[in-house]
Amino acid sequence: MPVRAPYDFPPAATLQPLESTEDWTVLSSDSTGFLIVPLALDTLDLPALAAVVDPGPGGAPETLMVAPPVLVVDRTMPDTSYVAEVFIAPLAMDIPPGFPSDYLDRLEFWALWSEAPPGFPWLPVGAGAAVLAALAAWFARRNRRSEAPVRTGPVLSGNGFAEAVLALLESPYLASGDYMALYRELDLLLRRLLGMRSGRDLHALTHRQIRKALAGDSGILPILEGSEDLVREIGLQRYAGWGSTREKAQSDIRKLASLGGGK
Numbered sequence: 001m002p003v004r005a006p007y008d009f010p011p012a013a014t015l016q017p018l019e020s021t022e023d024w025t026v027l028s029s030d031s032t033g034f035l036i037v038p039l040a041l042d043t044l045d046l047p048a049l050a051a052v053v054d055p056g057p058g059g060a061p062e063t064l065m066v067a068p069p070v071l072v073v074d075r076t077m078p079d080t081s082y083v084a085e086v087f088i089a090p091l092a093m094d095i096p097p098g099f100p101s102d103y104l105d106r107l108e109f110w111a112l113w114s115e116a117p118p119g120f121p122w123l124p125v126g127a128g129a130a131v132l133a134a135l136a137a138w139f140a141r142r143n144r145r146s147e148a149p150v151r152t153g154p155v156l157s158g159n160g161f162a163e164a165v166l167a168l169l170e171s172p173y174l175a176s177g178d179y180m181a182l183y184r185e186l187d188l189l190l191r192r193l194l195g196m197r198s199g200r201d202l203h204a205l206t207h208r209q210i211r212k213a214l215a216g217d218s219g220i221l222p223i224l225e226g227s228e229d230l231v232r233e234i235g236l237q238r239y240a241g242w243g244s245t246r247e248k249a250q251s252d253i254r255k256l257a258s259l260g261g262g263k
Contacts, residue, residue: 002037003037003038003071004033004034004035005033005034005035005036005044006032008066008069009064012054013053013064015066016049018034018047022039023040023044024036024037024039024044024046025037038071038073043072047068048065048066048068049065049066050064051063051065051066161193161196165257165260169250173185174246174249174253177246179237180237180241183238183244184238186234186256187234187238190227190231190234191210194210194220197219198214198220227256230255
């Protein structure tokens with residue numbers, strides 16, 4: 001908060017201005033001194049200022065130095081009466097004299113028990129290594145099983161695939177307007193179609209990964225291009241709950257059937 005720094009100088013004298021520093025900021029000045037804001041704790045080291053006294057006509061101006069006032073800033077926190085303590089200086093360093101080897105023996109607790117120093121814990125370490133080896137073998141077997149080809153339904157082609165897709169026109173999902181479930185079935189059938197044509201299991205891939213993996217296959221490119229709108233609609237219905245209409249869903253079902261080569 002602002003405080004007044006009074007300088008004792010003659011009333012007829014003109015006092016040298018006080019400049020702001022990193023320890024205080026000068027707000028204003030008047031005939032009695034300066035209004036400042038302290039920026040440092042403890043005693044402010046204000047400078048002595050020169051005052052020019054005009055003796056009147058015919059006399060030469062005189063300059064005298066005016067001693068600074070003593071301003072002590074209390075170490076209090078804003079809006080409280082708590083007084084901050086000054087840090088201890090220099091900091092006490094309670095380090096025992098000598099070298100570490102002179103007092104390291106105090107840490108040898110087994111010497112006080114008249115026992116030998118503990119040996120290497122071979123048994124716990126060996127047991128931990130055996131458990132880690134068993135876990136590694138289990139994960140290896142699990143990964144080998146997961147790499148085996150997975151069949152996710154009957155292999156259909158041509159009119160058989162188209163009939164499986166067109167059967168969704170009579171599904172309860174379309175009748176009840178459950179488009180999230182309906183497009184989940186369309187998603188599975190589209191993946192099955194791409195898997196049949198490429199000979200790969202694509203069920204664990206995203207559609208972007210599928211498109212990247214099959215982009216070099218010219219035989220599948222027409223299906224990838226023809227299913228772009230369907231893939232976009234699958235994402236909207238399955239993951240955003242976008243909502244659809246019966247006519248739009250029927251159109252997507254017939255589109256997928258035609259991509260499969262059905263009549």
